[in-house]
Amino acid sequence: MRHSAGMAMVDWRPDPLSPLPLYAQIAGHFRAKITGGDWPAGMKLPPQRELARQLGVNRSTIVAALGQLTELGLIEGRHGGGTRVAAAKANRGTAGSWNDYVEEGIHYPNLPAVQAINRLEFQPELVRLGTGEPAPELLPGEQMRDILAELARGELPLAYEEPLGSLRLRRALSAELGRSGIQADPSSILILSGALQGFQLISLGLLPKGSTVLLEKPSYMYSIHSFQSAGVKLCGLPMDGQGLMAEGLENAAVRTKAALLYTIPAFHNPTGILMDAERRRELMEKTAALGLPILEDGAYQDLWLDAPPPPPLKAMDQSGSVLHLGTLSKSASPGLRIGWVAGPEQVIRRLADIKMQTDYGASSLSQLAAAKWLEDGCHERHCSALRLALRRRRDLMLELLERHCEGLAVWSKPAGGFYVWLRLNRPVPLPRLFRAALAEGLLLNTGDLYDRSDARHLRLSYAYASPSELERGIAKLAELIRRMGGLS
Missing domain, CATH: 1.10.10.10 (Winged helix-like DNA-binding domain superfamily/Winged helix DNA-binding domain)
Known part of the structure; x- marks a missing residue:
């Protein structure tokens, strides 16, 4: 067997103080x-x-x-x-x-570029211009320490939780989802070890092998292989400024005999597009007529920066046709590894059974901390502060792009989430740009991760790099684009 994957050596470095050269x-x-x-x-x-x-x-x-x-x-x-x-x-x-x-094994490996990014994100000297998580200083470290200290004074759950997850957490999530218009009883919610696990459970437990999933193109889903490893195909549909275009949905669904539609209506990853209320209604009507279930990814819906988004698709669901995924990873703590899926009870029980066969439940301690976080109103208060910080960083990035990338690329102002979807005026070999940026200390998420044929886009994140890093990074990135595009 030939092994072509590059090696990860970031966990070791030679000791300059050693007498050995x-x-x-x-x-x-x-x-x-x-x-x-x-x-x-x-x-x-x-x-x-x-x-x-x-x-x-x-x-x-x-x-x-x-x-x-x-x-x-x-x-x-x-x-x-x-x-x-x-x-x-x-x-x-x-x-x-x-x-x-x-x-x-049957599970596909990550794309080589994704593997490289996953390793390189832990090298502190790199400026991470594409990372899809909040910077450590934006996470609620002090509030979470207080919660953990208070919980440590009581009885801690050291045993397994029930198959659906902690009832206390599911009750707290039911109330939290209700604030966005989603009516989900605790019995209709499954606690996940991060929202990514939801894709794995759904692909393993609900979708026939060889079936097709419709989704936006580009999409975060193209950068991971949860569905493909289960023998499920992906069929991309175009977007405009209001989100997924519904016009071609019927033809694509009939042609591919699609099993479901996966969509990120609120602050789409990677484009940052917010699906408007009219498009959401149109999508619900068309999928209902087609008998096509929806998997709604709500990872970013709390992270609005200008105005709250329209109600989630699940809030309009009257027939149990929408599964709604959520997570605390994008706002409160990626390290808690707490996500959830809400849907019809029978479907949730099926997914819970698959989950019990894979990890026997999410961390009991993490679930307790998450329940306390939600019950005490910490999530709502923290999200308000996080929105303010992200708004400042977004505005700084837009200012820097105006200063350094005018004439090199075009972009839109995102109304929430983490990302600016930068479209280069001239196509460039994105793997080559990735390597050139890395040599200059910049870590990029290039558009070909989200659409294999893409040669023009970069997913820029204002959530992780510090303001000073953004200033240095955007200036250096513009210089590289200018050089590679033959504009200097």
């Missing part, structure tokens, strides 16, 4: 990984420049380290194929090892 430390670390079977034969090493950046050393140090490994026969250069772990001496005695199965 840096190149020798690197060579020794690589040798242990190869001979121990962690890096199997055929695995491709990152380019020398990327290795130097990851390990915080000069390129000449990498050259010296790789030279030692080449002399030992542990790595080999291939014409046009970079440097790989050699077959001759690598992984002795590992025949039949777990490395032989690394690409054989």
Whole structure:
């Protein structure tokens, strides 16, 4: 088996205070990984420049380290194929090892670019211009500490929760959803280990293999493989400034025999578009006529910046045709890993059964903290403060784009969420732009993650990078775009 994935070495760096030269430390670390079977034969090493950046050393140090490994026969250069772990001496005695199965499971691996972003986001020296989470200083650390301290004085839930999740949390969520117009009894809510788990449970427990999901194009769903790994196909539909265009929905649904429509009506990821009330009504009418269920992703609906969005699709649901996904990850705490899905009781029970077979329930401690967070009104107060901070950052990013990207790209002002969807005036090779930006200390989310054919878009986030990082990052990004587009 050939292994082509790049290696993640961000968890180790050579020690500059060690008496052993840096190149020798690197060579020794690589040798242990190869001979121990962690890096199997055929695995491709990152380019020398990327290795130097990851390990915080000069390129000449990498050259010296790789030279030692080449002399030992542990790595080999291939014409046009970079440097790989050699077959001759690598992984002795590992025949039949777990490395032989690394690409054989039914779950698709992440896109290589997504894998790279997931690793690189933990390198503190990078300016993260695309990250889809609030910056640590925007999270409610002090309030959450107070809640945890108060809970620690009482009896803690150290056992499993019931299949639907904590009743206390489901009651709190029922009240929270009611404020947005969604009527969902606690028995109609399933607690998830983050909203992403909802996609996995639905694809495994509700959708026939080979079925088709309709969705916006571009979409966050194209960057993950929850549906595709279950043998489900994706069919993208176009958008305009008001959201998903309903005109082609009937033809696409009939042609593909679609099983459901997945949509992000409030502050869409990655475009930031807010679906207006008229489009939502039209969508509900058309899907009802087609008998097409809807999976509504409400991850960003609390993060409005100018005015509250129209009621969710689930608030208009009179027939049990909408499943509504929500999460605390985009507002209160990604680390709590608390999400939920609301829908018809029979469907929720089916998903709960699948969840019990996968992880036996979300963290009992996290559920208790989330329940207290909602009951005490902390969520509403925190969201008000978070909206103010995000509004300031959004306005700063728009100002910076006007200053540096005029004539290079076009964009719209998002009314909420985290993202500005930047459209370049000239197409550029987005993987090349990603690598060039990385070399300059910028981490980007390029449009081809959300639409494979895209060569013009970037998802810029104002939620994570600090104001000073945004100022440096946008100026540097504009310089790179100008250079790559032949405009300088």
